[in-house]
Amino acid sequence: MANLREIKTRIESVKSTKQITNAMKMVAASKLRKAQDNIINARPYADHINDMLRTLKNKNISSDHPLLAEISGKGKTAYVVVTSDRGLCGSFNTHIIKEAIVNLKKNPDADLICIGKKGYDYFRKHSTNVTEHYINLFNEMNFGVSADVAEKILSLFLDENYDQINIIYNEFKSAIQQDIVVKQLLPIIPVESEESSKLDFIYEPDEDTIIYELGRKYIHVDIWRIMLESSAAEQGARMTAMDSATENAIELISKLTLNYNRARQAAITTEIIEISSGAEAIQQ
Amino acid sequence: MSKIHIKVIQPTQIRIDKEYDHVIVPGIDGDFGISLDHTPFITKIRTGVLQLFQNETCDEYAIHDGFVTVENNVIKIVCDTIERKDEIDIARAKASKERAEERLKSSKENINFRRVEASLKKALVRLELKSD
Structure with missing residues (x-):
């Protein structure tokens, strides 16, 4: 049996770890709430841009604008991989990276654009396909930051002859569930919706300019939404991971305390035996 | 008398959701007024001043980069930034x-x-x- 002091230090250290994981859980919970609010607030804007684009596309089916074009299968493909900047969030990043690797196997020449430090750290070492990376965005996240990223991705798509840009990210389902989503970012596929109007709008200055500008905005808001989803999912994953870490710590503490008490009792018993046998020896 | 419903939507919130008599929007090809029963219309907004008229008063906003949709007396404006004069x-x-x-x-x-x-x-x- 381990000696008493060893067990005691062990208990202390597990206790302080438990405090940290518990605090991290609380912080993640409050950040999660904020991220969820942001997602809800961004919805009307995203919906409206989508409706406008859908209306335009319905009206103008033959549009060959590059932002809305069909995939020709000739140009390059790129994957945008959205991970978190920080660890300690369970399997959040591992799943994304695995999914990205599966996609890269299918398409070995595809380029990678990494958003988030964890993904970048991995692919920097294991792949030569990384063309762009954006790290440490999630801490100070606002619409301007995500718009900058979106603008870069857009100019890559329009200038560098990409045929298709896909994005891989975690979608927030609930605090304990994240779904991995692989979807086509560019060319844009506006979501079918009931709101899209059948009215014959007048467009000013002309439809092509509007398509281009609306397409840009669509990507801005899509990247914004995806980053919000990912950060909500990250906080959710962290919350669950830290919750189970705290549980484990509590369990470990109770086991160690039991061991400690056993060791203490054994020590007392030995001491009593020593004393009583000593006393007996004197009597004889 | 019926009025025009105006919705100004930002990425982070719905900023304005109110009825007005008449509005002047800074369009990409020049300012234009929208009154009741305007034809369905979509255009891009340039950086400029948005004026919303209600009875005799006028609310003025500085607005930047967005779109305006006019449909059945509902005007929806999506934009990145908008500030009221006093802000x-x-x-x-x-x-x-x-x-x-x-x-x-x-x-x-x-x-x-x-x-x-x-x-x-x-x-x-x-x-x-x-x-x-």
């Missing part, structure tokens, strides 16, 4: 105007002209609206 921070607008002008003068190769131009316009509109 404008003069010192900040002045500083950003000077910064943009400096950037343009320095004529380095690697500056993004579109962006500098946009921020200069934004600052000028704010100052103009405030000085009225």
